Amino acid sequence: MARPEISIVIPMFNEEDVLPLLVERLRPVADGLDTAYEVVAVDDGSRDATPVLLQRYHREWPQLRVVRLRANAGHQAAISAGLASAVGDYVVTLDADLQDPPEVIGEMLAKARAGADVVYGVRSDRSTDSTFKRVTAQGFYRVVRAMSDADVHSDAGDFRLMSRATVDAVNGLPEHNRVLRFVVPALGFPSDTVEYRREVRAAGETKYPLSKMLRLSADSITGTSVGPLRAAIWLGLLGAVVAVGVVAYALIARAQGHVVTGWTSTVAVVAAMGALQLLCLGILGEYLGRMWEMLQARPSYFIAYDSQREEPRPGSAGEGELP
Ligand code: UDP
Ligand code: MG
DSSP: OOOOSEEEEEEESSOTTTHHHHHHHHHHHHHTTOSOEEEEEEEOSOOSSHHHHHHHHHHHOTTEEEEEESSOOOHHHHHHHHHHHOOSSEEEEOOTTSSSOGGGHHHHHHHHHTTOSEEEEEESOOTTSOHHHHHHHHHHHHHHHHHOSSOOOTTEEEEEEEEHHHHHHHHTOOOSSOOHHHHHHHHOOOEEEEEEOOOOOSSSOOSOOHHHHHHHHHHHHHHHOSHHHHHHHHHHHHHHHHHHHHHHHHHHHHHHTOOGGGHHHHHHHHHHHHHHHHHHHHHHHHHHHHHHHHHHTOOSOOEEEETTTSOOOTTSTTOSSOO
16 A cells, blocks of 8 residues: 555544545545545444444445554544544544544645645634534634744634644653644644534534543643743732722721621631632642652553554454453
8 A cells, every 4th residue: 555645533432433435434534635645543442343343344444544542642632643543644523423524624625735734624604513512613713822922723622633743742842631633733833724514423422521622621621831830820929909998998997996897808808718729729629630640651542452553462452252
């Protein structure tokens, strides 16, 4: 097989429902690119029939490469594993659930060949997302963009095409729990955009429960900026000013002889200060936790099997029966 010009990286976690639809729609698009390609399916430790199906498709579709992680490492880590495994001159990442239309890849590739290092897929409208997702995502992007020096597009997700230079740069970053949609713009490489309509998930359910979304948000903020740490200092200063006023008031009230009436303000101040301190401690904790993870320097994922490198061993990678 010729060395691929483009690698199509797809993270998937328990995607047995959507996988047949994905293959059916992606294969003609990929063949139609008229260039050597590979599809890197990163099975993020799925516990359903995903690995079995992937093995089956791999047999009849030589360009489909299967990289299986030993355990569920999460969406971003799965993409990272795919980026590290991909060998193409260009690498595009997209979701397995067909929310990112594969038909757009051709246009992305053309723009990259014309010189852009990164081509972001930008959602032209988000009407297929739930109102909750839309509102929270918009508010969240506004906050992170305000904190970031980089030019982060508010409607860009993880559907993007990167040049080899960009992929090598990302692979070389030691950062843990990186959120690629903020890390890639921060590189500042020449970029372009392609608009697309985000479709609804073709089958199955979201693999992003609220807990994972909150984790992603915290990683996005602490990975992008130390702004919240600085904000904590300003909050602390504000608290100090308020405290000085309250102390002055308490002293005057005492001098005037009605001490007992100070109860309400005391309780209010204690509560407010306690809340403020906890908030600032929490912010510190987020950054400390991040440093701790980096000091541990544990790998973000473990590859169990790569169809390009070895034959599947019996019992691994879902040969035979369903797991
Ligand atoms: N995904 C993954 N590991 C996870 C969670 C999700 O590889 O732990 C994949 C999932 O299979 C899909 C993509 O990440 O291809 C985006 O997930 P999903 O579509 O469920 O998220 P949503 O679109 O609902 O935000
Ligand atoms: Mg999705």
